[in-house]
Amino acid sequence: xxxxxxxxxxxxxxxxxxxxxxxxxxxxxxxxxxxxxxxxxxxxxxxxxxxxxxxxxxxxxxxxxxxxxxxxxxxxxxxxxxxxxxxxxxxxxxxxxxxxxxxxxxxxxxxxxxxxxxxxxxxxxxxxxxxxxxxxxxxxxxxxxxxxxxxxxxxxxxxxxxxxxxxxxxxxxxxxxxxxxxxxxxxxxxxxxxxxxxxxxxxxxxxxxxxxxxxxxxxxxxxxxxxxxxxxxxxxxxxxxxxxxxxxxxxxxxxxxxxxxxxxxxxxxxxxxxxxxxxxxxxxxxxxxxxxxxxxxxxxx
Amino acid sequence: xxxxxxxxxxxxxxxxxxxxxxxxxxxxxxxxxxxxxxxxxxxxxxxxxxxxxxxxxxxxxxxxxxxxxxxxxxxxxxxxxxxxxxxxxxxxxxxxxxxxxxxxxxxxxxxxxxxxxxxxxxxxxxxxxxxxxxxxxxxxxxxxxxxxxxxxxxxxxxxxxxxxxxxxxxxxxxxxxxxxxxxxxxxxxxxxxxxxxxxxxxxxxxxxxxxxxxxxxxxxxxxxxxxxxxxxxxxxxxxxxxxxxxxxxxxxxxxxxxxxxxxxxxxxxxxxxxxxxxxxxxxxxxxxxxxxxxxxxxxxx
Numbered sequence: 001x002x003x004x005x006x007x008x009x010x011x012x013x014x015x016x017x018x019x020x021x022x023x024x025x026x027x028x029x030x031x032x033x034x035x036x037x038x039x040x041x042x043x044x045x046x047x048x049x050x051x052x053x054x055x056x057x058x059x060x061x062x063x064x065x066x067x068x069x070x071x072x073x074x075x076x077x078x079x080x081x082x083x084x085x086x087x088x089x090x091x092x093x094x095x096x097x098x099x100x101x102x103x104x105x106x107x108x109x110x111x112x113x114x115x116x117x118x119x120x121x122x123x124x125x126x127x128x129x130x131x132x133x134x135x136x137x138x139x140x141x142x143x144x145x146x147x148x149x150x151x152x153x154x155x156x157x158x159x160x161x162x163x164x165x166x167x168x169x170x171x172x173x174x175x176x177x178x179x180x181x182x183x184x185x186x187x188x189x190x191x192x193x194x195x196x197x198x199x200x201x202x203x204x205x206x207x208x209x210x211x212x213x214x215x216x217x218x219x220x221x222x223x224x225x226x227x228x229x230x231x232x233x234x235x236x237x238x239x240x241x242x243x244x245x246x247x248x249x250x251x252x253x254x255x256x257x258x259x260x261x262x263x264x265x266x267x268x269x270x271x272x273x274x275x276x277x278x279x280x281x282x283x284x285x286x287x288x289x290x291x292x293x294x295x296x297x298x299x300x301x
Numbered sequence: 302x303x304x305x306x307x308x309x310x311x312x313x314x315x316x317x318x319x320x321x322x323x324x325x326x327x328x329x330x331x332x333x334x335x336x337x338x339x340x341x342x343x344x345x346x347x348x349x350x351x352x353x354x355x356x357x358x359x360x361x362x363x364x365x366x367x368x369x370x371x372x373x374x375x376x377x378x379x380x381x382x383x384x385x386x387x388x389x390x391x392x393x394x395x396x397x398x399x400x401x402x403x404x405x406x407x408x409x410x411x412x413x414x415x416x417x418x419x420x421x422x423x424x425x426x427x428x429x430x431x432x433x434x435x436x437x438x439x440x441x442x443x444x445x446x447x448x449x450x451x452x453x454x455x456x457x458x459x460x461x462x463x464x465x466x467x468x469x470x471x472x473x474x475x476x477x478x479x480x481x482x483x484x485x486x487x488x489x490x491x492x493x494x495x496x497x498x499x500x501x502x503x504x505x506x507x508x509x510x511x512x513x514x515x516x517x518x519x520x521x522x523x524x525x526x527x528x529x530x531x532x533x534x535x536x537x538x539x540x541x542x543x544x545x546x547x548x549x550x551x552x553x554x555x556x557x558x559x560x561x562x563x564x565x566x567x568x569x570x571x572x573x574x575x576x577x578x579x580x581x582x583x584x585x586x587x588x589x590x591x592x593x594x595x596x597x598x599x600x601x602x
Contacts, residue, residue: 131519151516180516190514198506198525203580204557205499206587213491214587215452215481218432220528222591224499227521228584232577236570243565250562254555256505261551264544269537276533279504283529286507286515290523
């Protein structure tokens with residue numbers, strides 16, 4: 001199997017629980033990469049679920065979350081982070097033996113810890129976080145290449161069978177992802193820095209702007225605050241579920257801002273240039289490792 | 302004259318001092334909008350000045366800054382902020398009577414205050430800040446539409462003759478800009494919020510990232526830190542020249558971050574959602590007022 005084909009995945013029926021941007025992008029990505037099996041879209045009845053079926057991202061729709069585990073050999077739970085634990089449990093309730101369940105939540109400890117207990121026999125849960133997304137929401141923004149070239153973090157437990165991890169590796173690789181493994185704790189510590197603290201900072205900057213000078217913003221302000229338009233409920237759940245690491249990250253940032261403050265107040269131009277030069281190098285190093293946002297197109301509409 | 306034509310500007314010869322991104326974008330914008338007069342590109346000899354002439358952005362090149370005021374009726378100084386005061390004085394030294402001089406610096410008080418004294422008789426200086434730019438530099442990235450739809454702040458003194466302000470209004474409007482007037486102090490206070498503090502924050506975030514988790518960044522981190530790749534020397538000069546307002550802005554931001562910290566540590570999900578919702582609304586309001594980045598194209602190559 002190539003790293004960007006879903007033609008020979010070791011699954012016959014894949015359930016997508018939650019048919020928003022992430023769930024539908026996964027389903028669309030599988031279809032466009034030739035997944036020959038069946039995809040069941042599971043969600044509350046509504047426009048997302050209808051559109052997922054109309055566009056052919058999913059073959060069947062199901063509104064009863066407790067049925068999906070019975071019908072599938074892989075279930076991917078793509079609901080908001082504060083629903084995932086319940087949704088995984090519901091999906092596992094009536095499962096067929098050998099069911100593998102994963103999720104796409106942006107936090108892992110608060111999800112993996114409770115799910116390490118009390119799952120029905122026959123079901124295996126492994127946490128996933130495909131690090132890609134958009135501030136846009138809903139099936140209408142689904143993109144079969146949303147994940148291509150991005151990193152997916154798996155957070156298996158020590159007791160997780162190696163072949164289940166390998167099956168899940170293959171799944172994310174089929175969407176063009178690079179898979180890495182971390183503990184849930186290491187994941188949450190890293191994502192606080194790469195995503196959650198930047199979100200808080202963008203929000204704090206956006207909210208600090210006096211309304212009467214809004215017309216004086218330009219591209220820099222808009223870029224720096226872009227992620228602040230993300231859904232407040234979803235992000236409150238993410239930040240709340242990683243509050244300890246996010247708090248620590250905010251403190252680290254504030255102490256770096258204090259260094260800038262100190263240098264500015266001393267008028268030490270050499271030190272200021274040095275701080276900015278380090279930051280520029282760090283940003284360039286991060287950008288060099290990050291996947292291009294439009295690196296690959298399947299030619300999908 | 303329409304607001305987007307340079308065909309009947311009240312200037313015959315315009316001097317551009319500093320032929321980098323900003324200077325060459327002004328020259329290119331004038332040419333593409335039909336400016337019938339002569340444009341003199343003034344700078345140190347080197348690739349930028351050569352390219353400005355080769356591409357036809359300027360008609361004549363001049364490396365002696367003290368000659369440009371003698372040859373022009375408008376001089377636009379587009380050099381780094383810490384060079385502007387000297388370059389305006391040099392340009393004014395041998396000026397012809399009625400010379401109007403402006404600049405494009407991102408700070409205004411540190412420039413307008415010294416220039417309110419000691420200019421040769423016959424020369425009038427008015428500060429300008431066309432709020433548009435790019436983290437890219439040099440003549441090779443010049444864009445005749447860089448300014449289109451953006452705001453230009455003028456900071457005339459109380460004693461500045463109204464007809465000189467009107468001539469400068471017409472100049473920036475010919476590039477498609479909306480012109481507003483502010484005091485240098487009000488400009489610097491506003492720009493600290495809309496541009497200078499976001500720059501410091503982007504730099505602090507970029508430099509806070511542990512190198513070993515760079516591969517876990519995605520679009521959100523890259524957007525939030527994009528402006529940190531700006532030139533360290535240029536930005537140290539800008540931040541240094543507006544240190545008081547920038548320091549105050551950093552303190553304001555830190556106190557807003559402290560509010561987030563408080564809410565996170567209390568686990569108050571409702572308050573967290575509320576903070577994020579306000580930020581989202583503020584960001585959307587700013588974006589609604591900001592010009593589209595690719596709003597207009599002249600069809601220029």
